[in-house]
Structure formats: structure tokens, C-alpha cells
Amino acid sequence: MKLYGVHTNGCFAEYSKIPAVCAVKIPETISPNVGAVLEPLGTAVRSCVEVQASGKNIAVIGCGPIGLMAVNTAKAFGAANIYAIDINEYRLGIAKELGATEVINSSLINSADKLKELTNGVGVDAFIDASGSTAAILDGFKGLRKGGMVALIGLPSRPLEIDLGSQVIFKEATIIGIHGRKMFETWTVMSNLLDKGLLNIDPVITHVLKLEEFEEGFDISQKGIGGKVILVP
Template sequence: MTNVPQTMKAAIMKGIREITIETLPIPEIASDEVLIKVKAVGICGSDLHYYSNGRIGKYVVEKPMILGHECSGDIAAVGSDVKRFKVGDRVAVEPGVTCGHCEACKEGRYNLCPDVQFLATPPIDGAFVQYIKMRQDFVFSIPETLSYEEAALIEPFSVGIHAASRTKLQPGSTIAIMGMGPVGLMAVVAAKAYGASTIIVTDLEKLRLDAAKEMGATHVINIREKDPAEEIKKITNGKGVDVAWETAGNPKALQSALESVKRGGKLAIVGLPAQNEIPLNVPFIADNEVDIYGVFRYANTYPKGINFLSSGIADTTKLVTDKYSLEDTQEAMERALNHKDECLKVVVYPND
């Protein structure tokens, strides 16, 4: 290792809404791993859930842990078997390392691997650190034209790419996307990249709807003012959209998404609601032969995501509204948690 220190700073979640900065040893890498100097980490909704509630479903924070999984950086050291990278390479990090040999992995649906080790999902530590190690096959080179912030955004972007793949989104399609948080906004870019001609989005925050227009939405609906399903019917001449994605994890948004789909259309459930059971109109689903897809993370999306964003399809750097140092990680989390009407993507810079 050249120019790599012995220790590093880490932002450690000690309890609910309590993060302290501590010094840890630099991770030791195996022969098939790389050490990455972390340059940018985006704060995600799941980070906020762990920070404010200490759990998401069956995943419970039981000991001090490090949050953050949307990250990019520079290669600082390479294992003895690593041939794909050299020190200094700029990279995006896919945060879920899978086993590679279970049924799901062998089918190419490695997002369903039961043994995945996903950054910042208990008990695995995340990326609010100066250095992380990662198996080389989950690290991807990025061109000089792509910023570290954009490279970190490949992670939420991947969710939209995976939804597009699952719902077989075609050029010329009409699509409705409910919820314009960071995943929803990047889903707009994915829909555009896949050639959707009409991209209708809903949210209740003007800031997010304006950002959606910049990312490529053709129609925006403020659900404080209008009924989304009715508006979508008007926009589509009474037909409904080919595809709807619910990205907010909101029961009402899911019901609106279903209502907005045409006969024979497709619905993807991307956002995770707080409750397990939500009433849905089953006769509508059956009568209209609506295909419903669950979307869990993503698989085989990073090369596509890097190519799409490198093409300049949308200026996603505009989504980065707030920037913080590692020392101010707690402040960054509070900002993202409490000011959704003012900020889109909050980014932490561990080495600045």
C-alpha cells in the first residue's frame, strides 16, 4: 500500500440519532479485494430509517454500526489477485457483495442471494468512513467526465434501471412514477434512458416536482392539488399508462399507481411501506390483467448506469443540494431527515 495511513476516521451510529466520529484501523484487504479511498457518499432513505428508528423490517441495529452505502472513490490498494484495477483508478461501488454460487446468483438474479453482505445493512458496516474494502467484482471504473457525486448516484439510479428491466419498459411507452424522492428522481432518468415518451410524476413537494422536470419528466402532478389517477387518465386520453412505478413506499401512492395503469399494463412496487399489508383493488387487477412486479435493489445494472450518466442524459449533479464533511455526518443526517422540502440529495465527503 502506498500513501495509505494506518488509521482512518469513521462516523459510527452509537444509538438512535446519535453519531460519533472515531478512529479505526484501515481495513485489511484479501487477495480479491480492493481498498477504496471514499470520496462521496449519498444519504439514502434506508440510512435515515436506521438512524431514526434503528431498524427496517427484520434488519435491526443491535450494536454500533456505520451507515452509508451510495459511494464512490479512488483505488488506494489492490489485492494480489486483482488485475482489473490499479492504484488511482476512479470507481463506483456496488454495495452488495453476493456469494456467487447459490441458485439466485447463478440465474443472474444475485440481488436475491440469501447471503448478500450489503453495506450499511445490519450487521454490515457502511461507507461513512475514509476507506472501505470491497471485492473487485463489485467495483466499476468510471470515466473522468463522471463526478464522484454522479458515481455515488449510480446506486439509487440502479433501482430505476432494474424497475425498467423488470417491467420491460419500451421506447415510446407512457409511464407514471409516484414519489419524487432521490430514488424516484433517478427513476425518471432511467425511464428517459429507456425511451419512455410520456413520463408523468407525482409528489407533494414543489422542489421535487421541479427537479423531476429537470431530470426529464414530461408532466408533473402535485397531489396536494389534484387527484393523480384522474389527472393521469386525462393526460393519456382516458387510457391509463403502460407502466407505473411506486417509489415512495406510500400506501395511497401505491393505490393511485394501480388505478393509473391501462388494461394489460404493469405496476412495479419499488418503495417499501411501513406496514406489511395494504388494501388493493383485486377485481381491478384481475379484470385488467395488470402485471405486478416486486423490485428488490437491482442486479447487473452498474455498467448500464455508468454509460447512461456518462452520456449526459441528465445533469444529476443538480440533485445534490447539501454537502457535508465526515465530521458533520450527524448534522447531514438531521438535515436529510427533517428538511425534505428543502433538500434532495445530501452528500458526505469523508476525505475532504
């Protein structure tokens, strides 16, 4: 499978030609702004499907756009508690708005210890990592209960060293890597959630800029002073 913007040139243009089989008609009930972010939303939705978020205590590590969407999706799935973890207070505020039960600034406190405290020493049922931070991922495993589930979305910049014995094998943890949404199963779940009004990702879209303002958009993203930035031709 080839991805636009990865294996070929992306779609930062007024028009872009794609094969018809790759096109999905967006219903009128979905705004153009939300339609523009369905791809990352699909990744968030799939992560919640894979960890079976309904009724569980879920930690979401990394509150960038996909992490924030995962928070809102976990809420839509009926997670018992959602713990959002990041070092950015601005984005933690958005996570709270999207349904996080508790937000944890891991630059101020040990997130693994806090997860254990919030779950009466048991640990969370699952965590979704959208940060790619090796330190944060390790803390996620330390805060995971026995038999817990892990969905890894973020891409670490360096290899992850982990004690497989204590953190995976004896915990009987289930780990899945999430490269993106499943076509077309994830779209069906996502569409149903949107149609029922169970998802509200408008707070994630913090900046809508003109196409020629792309440099400002990238600057906002790199500095972490926004959620999802959209460019409009």
C-alpha cells in the same frame, strides 16, 4: 447477498474495506459525486428496464432521489410522457428539470384521476413507485391502463390492501418488486447511458457536505428539503 449498511456496518468513514469482487472501477468520465450515487441510480435504471419504458406513458410516484433518477432514466429511455407525482413542490421542481412532462402534487389533486385525464381516459402504460405510500400506490393502480406494468421500489410502512380483481387481475397488470440493481446487467446499461451523456443526475445531488456534517445531512433528508445528500471525507 449481504449489503453494506444493511447487514453490516455502512461506509460512513474515510476508508472502508470491501471484497475485491464487490468493487467496480469508475471511469474518469464519471465524476466522484455521480460515482457516489451509482447504487441508487442502478435501482432507478433497473425499474425502467423492467417496465420497458421506451415509447410509453410512465408515471413515477415519489420524487425522492431514486424517483428523481427514475424520471431522468425514463427520459433517457425515450418514454413518450413522464408524469412525476409527489406532495413536495421542491422535489417536483427538480423532477421537471430532469425531464418530467407533467408534475402532479397529489396533496392537491387526485393523482389517479389526473393520470386518466392526461391519457385520454386510458391510463398510463406503467408506473414506478418509489414512495412506499400505500395510498399513492393504490392511486397508481387506479391510474394504470389494462395490460400495464408496475415496478415497486418503495417500502410501505404498513400492509397494502388492494382489490386484486379490479386493479390487477382484470387489468392483466404485471407487477415486479425491485430490491436493487441486477449485478452486473444493470451496471452495463447504466454505464452505457452515462457514457453517451443520456443521463444527467447532477440536479438530484443538491447537497455536498463534509463527513462531520452528517447530522445536517440526515436532517435535510428527513425534512425533504433536498434531493440526494453526499458526504465527503
